[in-house]
Amino acid sequence: MTRFKQQDNLIGQSNNFLEVLEQISQIAPLSKPVLIIGERGTGKELVAARLHYLSKRWDQNYLKLNCAALNENLLETELFGYDSGAFTGASKRHEGRFERADNGTLFLDEIANTTGLIQEKLLRVVEYGEFERVGGSRTLKTNARLVAATNEDLPSMAAAGEFRADLLDRLAFDVITLPPLRERLDDILVLAEHFAINMARELEFELFSGFTTKAKRDLLEYHWPGNIRELKNVVERSVYRCNNPHLPVHELVIDPFESPYRPSKRIKTQDRIIKPAVVSSESTAETEVKVEQKLKPLTKTLQFPLSLKDLSQNYEVDLIKSALANCQYNQKKTADALELTYHQLRGYLKKYNLLDSSSADEE
Structure with missing residues (x-):
């Protein structure tokens, strides 16, 4: 062919x-x-x-x-x-x-x-x-x-x-x-399918089974700083990792370096190894204390039945807001403080409409 x-x-x-x-x-x-x-x-x-x-x-x-x-x-x-x-x-x-x-x-x-x-x-x-x-x-x-x-x-x-x-x-x-691609929302899924079909052909799959609803949502919600080139790489990598022509792609592999075994960030200067500055444990502890103090009176006055989903969301929103404030609204530091990846934190910010309040460090 x-x-x-x-x-x-x-x-x-x-x-x-x-x-x-x-x-x-x-x-x-x-x-x-x-x-x-x-x-x-x-x-x-x-x-x-x-x-x-x-x-x-x-x-x-x-x-x-x-x-x-x-x-x-x-x-x-x-x-x-x-x-x-x-x-x-x-x-x-x-x-x-x-x-x-x-x-x-x-x-x-x-x-x-x-x-x-x-x-x-x-x-x-x-x-x-x-x-x-x-x-x-x-x-x-x-x-x-x-x-x-x-x-x-x-x-x-x-x-x-x-x-x-x-x-x-x-x-x-x-x-x-x-x-930029983030301003071309109508094109993201069209381009993604185009790249996915080409990758399926390269892998000699008999068909491409598409993307799940979750994968499509992730494609549309991600901000694509690398634009079409990054989209192409992510889609091709995700199709390859899925490795099954009869299953739709469910998980997008946006960051190929993400791993629990990834070496910690260190800068080596001559014979010394200098660890970069991280969010202090005091600020993280202060955040946890503040949220805990906020929730203590709440747990004493809980009235059942209640919405576990709403309660969980309120807890997450309070925790994220407190962490952002303690990290001077630096999103990368906030992600480290909450033990999240940068892209995971961005997902939470979009989910709870918190991007406007944290716009000091979007990228």
């Missing part, structure tokens, strides 16, 4: 995602630069590829480069090439990405990580289509369309002098801002 290679294509039905697709279709036929903004894992590279393949350049070269992966010198030679003898070891001419992407598209990811020198040279290419190879004196022309992406706030960086404002003006002929 022949499989479609690009399994992680742009998929969704939410209104904000469909608006992005419409914007892509509108700008794709032009040869103007495009800037793609979005959190990590939102699909910036997929958008860049879609811009190329919907353009008139679809049958020409589509090249991509991560600017954060190379230092200034390597990035300069990769982008603009170099002539023979430009530096030690340069025995022959090397064509850069702009030269090879002539009449095609060049996608530069993590554009915010470029230095002032690289930004100056990029400005010249975007404005005039001209550049020189490193160590060369001849001006070359290129008709490459530039598509750039970042997860940084470039206008703020430009205002602070950390990114060239004139380059930002040229790059931002149009800006495509991708919504």
Whole structure:
């Protein structure tokens, strides 16, 4: 059976995602630069590829480069090439990405990580289509369309002098801002099923039996800081761990490191091992005492019959609120104080609508 290679294509039905697709279709036929903004894992590279393949350049070269992966010198030679003898070891001419992407598209990811020198040279290419190879004196022309992406706030960086404002003006002929997954609730289950079916095929399952109601609820309630990339990893891991094509996936394996045997967090400095600061036992004890004192008069005045569920929920809410207050509303410290994982605590906060009161440290 022949499989479609690009399994992680742009998929969704939410209104904000469909608006992005419409914007892509509108700008794709032009040869103007495009800037793609979005959190990590939102699909910036997929958008860049879609811009190329919907353009008139679809049958020409589509090249991509991560600017954060190379230092200034390597990035300069990769982008603009170099002539023979430009530096030690340069025995022959090397064509850069702009030269090879002539009449095609060049996608530069993590554009915010470029230095002032690289930004100056990029400005010249975007404005005039001209550049020189490193160590060369001849001006070359290129008709490459530039598509750039970042997860940084470039206008703020430009205002602070950390990114060239004139380059930002040229790059931002149009800006495509991708919504994070938490703002695409209508797409989460659609994407999850897509990734699950692909994983079932990879595992050679005869079918995928879907997700249980609990698993669907967990998918929708989790905040997905890693966006679509994280969703893909979680779904594939969960299908693999379930390991039964005839059973629906019930448990999501969000944190593969979670284990009762996980080594404690320690920082090793030379010959000393320093344990990081934790919530003091006094503050935890104070929390327990406060809750216990609160509940003592309650237990003396209990009237039966009563709702055990309501009583238990009230106890949990009081305990969580007290722990949050003692930990200065730092959710990670509160989770440690209650011997919960961070994601378990977030689940409780959402369950009891306590997120607004603990917004000081959501992430």
